[in-house]
Amino acid sequence: MTTEVIDRWRSGKSPWGHTWQKNMMWWFIVTDGLLFAGFLCSYGFSRLGSSNWPPTSAYFSTLFLTTMTFILITSSATMACAVGSSRAGDRKATRKFLLLTILGGLAFLGMQAFEWTHVIAEGLRPGVNPHGDTLFGAYFFIVTGFHGTHVLIGVLVILITFLKRRGETCDLNPDGVELTGLYWHFVDLVWVVIFGAFYLIGS
Amino acid sequence: MSEHADTSLLLYWKAWAALLVITLVMAFFTSTGVIVVGIAAKVTIIGAWFMHLKQERLDFVLYVAVSLVFFSLLLFGLIAPDGAAM
Numbered sequence: 343m344t345t346e347v348i349d350r351w352r353s354g355k356s357p358w359g360h361t362w363q364k365n366m367m368w369w370f371i372v373t374d375g376l377l378f379a380g381f382l383c384s385y386g387f388s389r390l391g392s393s394n395w396p397p398t399s400a401y402f403s404t405l406f407l408t409t410m411t412f413i414l415i416t417s418s419a420t421m422a423c424a425v426g427s428s429r430a431g432d433r434k435a436t437r438k439f440l441l442l443t444i445l446g447g448l449a450f451l452g453m454q455a456f457e458w459t460h461v462i463a464e465g466l467r468p469g470v471n472p473h474g475d476t477l478f479g480a481y482f483f484i485v486t487g488f489h490g491t492h493v494l495i496g497v498l499v500i501l502i503t504f505l506k507r508r509g510e511t512c513d514l515n516p517d518g519v520e521l522t523g524l525y526w527h528f529v530d531l532v533w534v535v536i537f538g539a540f541y542l543i544g545s
Numbered sequence: 546m547s548e549h550a551d552t553s554l555l556l557y558w559k560a561w562a563a564l565l566v567i568t569l570v571m572a573f574f575t576s577t578g579v580i581v582v583g584i585a586a587k588v589t590i591i592g593a594w595f596m597h598l599k600q601e602r603l604d605f606v607l608y609v610a611v612s613l614v615f616f617s618l619l620l621f622g623l624i625a626p627d628g629a630a631m
Contacts, residue, residue, distance in 0.1 A: 358605040368605075372612045379617035387624045391631030408572045412565065419561035422595045426553045527595040531588055537568075538584040542575050 367521050371528045374492075378532050381488065382539055385481045389544075396474035398545045401461050401482075410453045411537050414493075417446025418530035421500070425523040428516040436519060440504040443526065447497040454490050458483075481540075489536060492529045499525060560594040 356362050389395050424439035461482070465472040468480045503522045564587055571583040593599040598606050 358602055360601075368609060372609060375613045376616060379613070379620060383617070383621040383624060386621055387628035390625060390628035404572050404575075408568060411568050415561060415564045415568065418591065418595055419557050422557040422560075423554050426557065430553075524596055527591055530595070531591045534564075534587045534591065535584055538571060538580045538587075542571055542580050543577050545575055 361517060363517065363521060364524070367524050371524065375528070375532070378485075378488070378535070381481075381485050382535065385485065385540065388475075388477045388481065392475045392477065394474040395544070396471065396478055398541050400473040401464060401466060402457070402541060402545075404542075404545060406453070406457070407537060407541050410450055410457075411533065413446050413450050413453070414530050414533050417443045417450070418527050420446060421523045421526045425516070425520050428519040437504060440500055440519075444497055444500050444504060447493055447500065447526075451490065451493055451497070454486065454493075458486075485536060485540060489529070489532055492532070496526050496529050556594060560590050563590055 356365055358365065420439045420442040424436050424443060427435035427439055466479045466482065468483050469476055471477075471479045499522050503519060506518070567583050567587050567590075571580050592609075598609065
């Protein structure tokens with residue numbers, strides 16, 4: 343078993359049977375995921391140690407947040423369909439699903455901009471919170487801002503992938519679509535955790 | 546599109562429906578236990594079906610799962626008691 347593993351790593355080929363680009367994307371996902379884990383663990387620590395942590399319902403509507411989650415989950419499904427269509431060699435369907443994913447990402451970003459505008463109008467700032475502990479504002483803007491930046495980058499990457507698919511002479515390489523998809527699903531996965539751990543617990 | 550691709554896309558939409566139902570359950574029953582189980586279920590569905598971990602080698606899946614889940618829980622487990630004791 344040990345010899346087999348060493349041979350696999352020394353062979354010059356990917357030890358897990360897929361491309362190095364895909365390995366690198368997964369390594370990025372794991373390290374970036376641990377970064378978000380650090381944010382959320384720090385948030386949990388501060389929240390457990392605070393005596394006047396505000397309920398999230400003081401600022402946010404559960405219906406609005408559920409709609410945001412619905413949009414991001416749907417865009418993740420359309421991205422998965424883009425990857426599936428790309429593997430099947432269906433250029434038209436790939437482009438259609440990529441475009442739907444971009445629209446979903448933009449809708450999510452629009453709703454996040456609306457949410458930020460709303461809470462800022464309510465008086466929430468990174469160091470100011472009219473409804474309780476001041477750390478709440480800092481965690482809200484850092485966690486959702488960092489995630490929103492990931493969504494924005496994801497939309498740009500999908501747009502680049504979509505534009506590359508437009509050319510009739512372009513080679514339909516499913517690996518590129520799959521890497522883009524992995525990143526987008528990671529963004530969705532992080533939001534699922536934020537939605538539950540940050541917004542819903544103690545709402 | 547081939548029949549295989551259609552079947553594959555159908556699986557994605559089934560995963561989407563499951564995610565949607567879990568999201569609604571979490572939003573409706575906001576107890577901590579339901580939310581934690583809901584997060585775990587959704588992360589598993591996204592990882593297994595959307596990110597295709599279901600089709601990867603077991604050692605690769607363990608590498609991803611152990612790195613992310615175990616170390617996240619370890620980090621939280623190490624600092625949470627101090628937060629609660631403050």
